[in-house]
Amino acid sequence: MKVQAIREIDSRGRHTTTHRQLFMLPSGKMVIDTPGMRELGLFEAGEGIHASFGDVEEWFGTCRFADCRHQAEPGCAVLAALKDGSLPRERWEHYLTQQQEHKYVQDRTGYLISKRARDKMTAMQGKQTRKNGGWKK
Numbered sequence: 390m391k392v393q394a395i396r397e398i399d400s401r402g403r404h405t406t407t408h409r410q411l412f413m414l415p416s417g418k419m420v421i422d423t424p425g426m427r428e429l430g431l432f433e434a435g436e437g438i439h440a441s442f443g444d445v446e447e448w449f450g451t452c453r454f455a456d457c458r459h460q461a462e463p464g465c466a467v468l469a470a471l472k473d474g475s476l477p478r479e480r481w482e483h484y485l486t487q488q489q490e491h492k493y494v495q496d497r498t499g500y501l502i503s504k505r506a507r508d509k510m511t512a513m514q515g516k517q518t519r520k521n522g523g524w525k526k
Contacts, residue, residue, distance in 0.1 A: 408424065409421060409422065409423050409424070410422045434487070434490075434491045434494070435491060438484075438487050438488065438491060441487075442480075442483075442484045442487070444480075445476065445480060445481060448466045448470050448476060449466070449467065451466035452464060452465050452466045452467065453466075467481070
């Protein structure tokens with residue numbers, strides 16, 4: 390995946406970028422290195438993860454329990470597939486990594502949205518209180 394390629398390039402060492410540079414990877418994918426860009430996030434990536442890991446998610450429907458967490462539940466099709474090699478462990482781990490990053494970004498985005506809403510509400514309440522003579526300037 391693109392994120393993995395970026396991490397592989399980044400793992401070569403830290404550097405300071407002073408100009409844009411486009412790298413062609415052996416796989417044919419391209420990565421651009423730009424000044425000031427510290428990280429990329431997976432905003433609204435749920436559909437992309439689903440499309441990229443459909444083969445992994447197919448196992449979910451064959452678990453004994455609909456709410457299976459694929460950790461230690463009896464009758465877990467994912468665990469059975471990992472054990473017999475039908476689902477490569479590396480593929481499963483990549484799926485989990487993408488899901489965790491997506492959840493982190495979504496939680497972070499949700500936090501920022503709710504913080505803005507709280508700040509706006511506080512500002513509106515303060516304005517109303519001042520208007521009603523509750524606070525003196």
